[in-house]
Amino acid sequence: xxxxxxxxxxxxxxxxxxxxxxxxxxxxxxxxxxxxxxxxxxxxxxxxxxxxxxxxxxxxxxxxxxxxxxxxxxxxxxxxxxxxxxxxxxxxxxxxxxxxxxxxxxxxxxxxxxxxxxxxxxxxxxxxxxxxxxxxxxxxxxxxxxxxxxxxxxxxxxxxxxxxxxxxxxxxxxxxxxxxxxxxxxxxxxxxxxxxxxxxxxxxxxxxxxxxxxxxxxxxxxxxxxxxxxxxxxxxxxxxxxxxxxxxxxxxxxxxxxxxxxxxxxxxx
Numbered sequence: 187x188x189x190x191x192x193x194x195x196x197x198x199x200x201x202x203x204x205x206x207x208x209x210x211x212x213x214x215x216x217x218x219x220x221x222x223x224x225x226x227x228x229x230x231x232x233x234x235x236x237x238x239x240x241x242x243x244x245x246x247x248x249x250x251x252x253x254x255x256x257x258x259x260x261x262x263x264x265x266x267x268x269x270x271x272x273x274x275x276x277x278x279x280x281x282x283x284x285x286x287x288x289x290x291x292x293x294x295x296x297x298x299x300x301x302x303x304x305x306x307x308x309x310x311x312x313x314x315x316x317x318x319x320x321x322x323x324x325x326x327x328x329x330x331x332x333x334x335x336x337x338x339x340x341x342x343x344x345x346x347x348x349x350x351x352x353x354x355x356x357x358x359x360x361x362x363x364x365x366x367x368x369x370x371x372x373x374x375x376x377x378x379x380x381x382x383x384x385x386x387x388x389x390x391x392x393x394x395x396x397x398x399x400x401x402x403x404x405x406x407x408x409x410x411x412x413x414x415x416x417x418x419x420x421x422x423x424x425x426x427x428x429x430x431x432x433x434x435x436x437x438x439x440x441x442x443x444x445x446x447x448x449x450x451x452x453x454x455x
Contacts, residue, residue, distance in 0.1 A: 187240035187341070189231040190294065191264070191304040192287055192321065193224040195248050195255040196311045220255040223306025225262070227369045229376050230336065231304050232263035238339065240301075241265040244392075245290050247275060247283060253392050260387040261379045267392035268294065274397045274404070279412035280312070284320025286407065289400045291325060302346075303366040307332060315368070322366035330361055334370045 197216040220228075231242045244259040244267040246252050256267035270290050278286060294300060303325070305318035315331070322329035334356060335349040344363040349356040351370055379387075397407070405411055431438045 187234065187238050187301045188243065188298060189234060189240065189302045189304060190243045190245060190291060190300050191224070191227050191231050191259065192317070193228065193244055193246045193255050193259060193306075194221045194309050195219070195246065195252040196221045196309055199310050218251070218254070220258050221306050221309045221311075223308060223310070223369065223371060224255075225258075225306075225376060226371050226373055227304040227306050227367075228259050228262050228264060229374050230369060231302070233374065234302075234336070234339075235263070238341065243268065243294065243300075245270065245287060245294075247271070247278075247286055247290075250394075253394075256392045257387045257390055260390045261383045262376075263379070263383060267390070269392045269394045270396075271394055272396035274407050277409035277412060277415075278407065279414045280314050280316040280320060281413060282407055282411040284317050284324060285411065286402075287317070288321050288324035289402055290395060291321065293395070293400065299364075301344075301363050303327065303364070305366065305368045307368045307370055318366060318368040325366070328361040328365040329368070330359060330365060331368045332370055333367050334373050336367075336373070 195218050198219045199216070228242070228244070234240075235242050242259075242264040244256050244264045246256055246267070247270040248255075250269075250271055252271065253267075253269050256269060260267060268290060270286055275282075275286055291300065291303065303321065305321070307318075308315035309317070319329050319331060330346075330348060330350060332351040333348050334351045337347045337349060337358070339346050345360055346363060346365065346367075347358065347360040348367070350359050397404075403411075409415075431441050433441070
């Protein structure tokens with residue numbers, strides 16, 4: 187079984203800060219990491235490989251330093267990695283990004299068929315959850331999103347059965363392979379990497395492809411191929427502190443009731 191996982195290098199949003207002058211994200215204030223949802227996708231792919239055999243390939247789009255997240259995936263147990271990196275890709279929104287990644291996947295399929303494509307549910311720096319479905323649409327694959335558990339594979343019939351998270355529980359779905367799956371974090375627990383994998387990752391250099399390696403439609407790349415753009419990023423206003431009511435118990439209760447009544451009237455108006 188050949189599984190390909192799309193991963194993204196993102197800023198660690200637990201440490202990132204906003205520039206108060208420009209109201210934009212200060213990316214230099216935080217280290218870059220593998221997108222957490224993507225890490226669980228890699229973990230699941232490696233887990234399936236160990237059970238059924240085959241290999242796990244990794245693909246990422248980004249600047250040259252994005253090869254670090256591919257090395258991290260090799261450390262986690264992946265076998266090979268591909269970095270799509272070119273200045274022509276800069277400024278791509280989710281539509282353009284899915285086009286570029288789909289081109290990369292098609293190029294791999296020409297070399298070796300792919301049975302499964304994994305993506306994280308969403309990237310923590312954008313939270314759109316659009317790239318995975320966009321790739322599936324461009325590849326003509328069934329898409330199974332918000333997956334929290336893979337129940338079984340029938341490799342003779344090329345069928346996968348899994349659980350999709352929904353608002354009030356989950357639904358059991360099956361699909362034909364090849365297909366694309368986007369995963370939730372609770373699909374698995376991340377495991378520790380053995381020393382042999384760490385050594386392999388430190389020495390590993392992914393295959394890098396640029397615009398000249400594809401027969402691409404330039405109108406669908408970068409800013410030109412992106413119908414959406416981020417105009418401004420700003421933090422939400424801080425909430426004011428609560429009001430402390432003082433006085434006797436009866437006075438406090440009366441004041442509170444009056445305020446509640448006033449709020450109800452304002453809502454009705």
